[in-house]
Amino acid sequence: MDFEPKITTGSTSPIFRQIVDQVRLAVAHGRLTEGNQLPSVRALAERLLINANTVAKAYAELNAAGVIDTQAGRGVFIAKPRQPYSAAERRRRLEPRLDALLTEALHLGFTLDQIAELLRERARRLADSNSSGKSS
Amino acid sequence: MDFEPKITTGSTSPIFRQIVDQVRLAVAHGRLTEGNQLPSVRALAERLLINANTVAKAYAELNAAGVIDTQAGRGVFIAKPRQPYSAAERRRRLEPRLDALLTEALHLGFTLDQIAELLRERARRLADSNSSGKSS
Amino acid sequence: MDFEPKITTGSTSPIFRQIVDQVRLAVAHGRLTEGNQLPSVRALAERLLINANTVAKAYAELNAAGVIDTQAGRGVFIAKPRQPYSAAERRRRLEPRLDALLTEALHLGFTLDQIAELLRERARRLADSNSSGKSS
Amino acid sequence: MDFEPKITTGSTSPIFRQIVDQVRLAVAHGRLTEGNQLPSVRALAERLLINANTVAKAYAELNAAGVIDTQAGRGVFIAKPRQPYSAAERRRRLEPRLDALLTEALHLGFTLDQIAELLRERARRLADSNSSGKSS
DNA sequence: GTGGTCTAGACCACG
DNA sequence: GTGGTCTAGACCACG
Numbered sequence A, B, C, D: 001m002d003f004e005p006k007i008t009t010g011s012t013s014p015i016f017r018q019i020v021d022q023v024r025l026a027v028a029h030g031r032l033t034e035g036n037q038l039p040s041v042r043a044l045a046e047r048l049l050i051n052a053n054t055v056a057k058a059y060a061e062l063n064a065a066g067v068i069d070t071q072a073g074r075g076v077f078i079a080k081p082r083q084p085y086s087a088a089e090r091r092r093r094l095e096p097r098l099d100a101l102l103t104e105a106l107h108l109g110f111t112l113d114q115i116a117e118l119l120r121e122r123a124r125r126l127a128d129s130n131s132s133g134k135s136s
Numbered sequence E, F: 001g002t003g004g005t006c007t008a009g010a011c012c013a014c015g
Helices: A015-029 A041-048 A052-064 A087-107 A112-131 B015-028 B041-048 B052-064 B087-108 B112-131 C015-029 C041-048 C052-064 C087-107 C112-131 D015-028 D041-048 D052-064 D087-108 D112-131
Strands: A068-071 A075-078 B068-071 B075-078 C068-071 C075-078 D068-071 D075-078
Touching: A015 A052, A015 B087, A041 A052, A052 A068, A052 C052, A087 A112, A087 B015, A087 B087, A087 B112, A112 B087, A112 B112, B015 B052, B041 B052, B052 B068, B087 B112, C015 C052, C015 D087, C041 C052, C052 C068, C087 C112, C087 D015, C087 D087, C087 D112, C112 D087, C112 D112, D015 D052, D041 D052, D052 D068, D087 D112
Parallel strands: none
Antiparallel strands: A068 A075, B068 B075, C068 C075, D068 D075
């Protein structure tokens, strides 16, 4: 319940998406695991100084994606990890994001090999922070 | 002037972004170099059967990014390449996007090796679709 | 575009769900097929005398489920049929609905065999209305 | 009085509905018959470790449906079975639910035979979980 | 014109 | 107290 997302109001990505991404990241890092309770819609809205509907929208998306279980009247909990999409759908969902990343990285002047190496480096960092609990 | 972007009206990404990305990719791949002329806003809009405002918006973004020079009354040209960012700055800009991609991909159930392989596959496809599409 | 859902404001199921179900049913019946355009968010909201956000919520769910493709600035279209969920996830999603139906039907006094027979009968009706275009 | 519903707090369906459904199923299956006594609101709430209001709400619905008789100061009993609906009325009530289930299932990619098979499987499971769960 | 995001606030269902 | 639905209305992105 001490989950504390940070949002940036003037950012490129919408507030509800920042919440979704941070919950996913926290799950990927192992900071949130099955059964952990998230703050209530209203509590998180107050803490972040945003509208409760915005939090509700983020939670609805996480719910649809099977990341959290929402229990009306009880609260919001991290769900048992599952893999809802078919192999084809998973590729379908990842490819546009890969294309966007590639376009951006190539234009920044990175070569494909550099991008792949950076990717592995970030993945290691992710794995480390996962096992050691927290690192910066 | 024979630059011929391909746009997909039924795509997820906005038309203006497809144009921006394809110009940037062509520059990154060396298919468009300093001084090359691009079609005028109106010419490109007519050829692609899209709204002239959409092309204008794409060109405006490319102008602001220093990728092209719009010379009133003369035409639109690829600008002198500039590398305004230091190596550290380039990494700083790319890393959050890499992290977001990794989180999403790992969440979808892909392994790091699968992600790297898909990345190379998409890079091949992006290069192919851009180089083979020069004539109309 | 002549898609005309009927909603009941005092009903048990929320308005946005009624819209979702009717689009799905129309697709199942073959009355809506790939590429067909749906009314815009605002147009449908005006026609049904409901708030645009309610229609937007229905469309967002259909979008997430891959039933429609939403193109900002262009409109809403029936997507190419696809099967986004894994086999396990499909069962996971169907079972609670089967349980609810069984409970209701058994309490109404139907036997399991009667339920199964009724199910086939409704499926035939669905198939018929699909091939003949429209029936009551 | 040895009626012992099983509730799952982490479930999708509300607790009060789980109680209602289990009483209805037990009646439909003949495991509870006219005159059988159910635990009092408080007793059941304590046994299930849930709020007494939740049990009260379930009993209220069962009362309204004529499934149970609450006799103030005496207890809660299974009512005389009544079959208030004509055959036509029963079908009229079930069909829209069958149609909704079919639409959803076909949309998920199940064939009619698969749906029928799953239906029987769930019916077996519902019967088992109810009959084998009589003692605490 | 199209859809997307967000706020403010009401009302309901569930516990 | 918990989350869910809906309205009314502002503002933004895209074409």
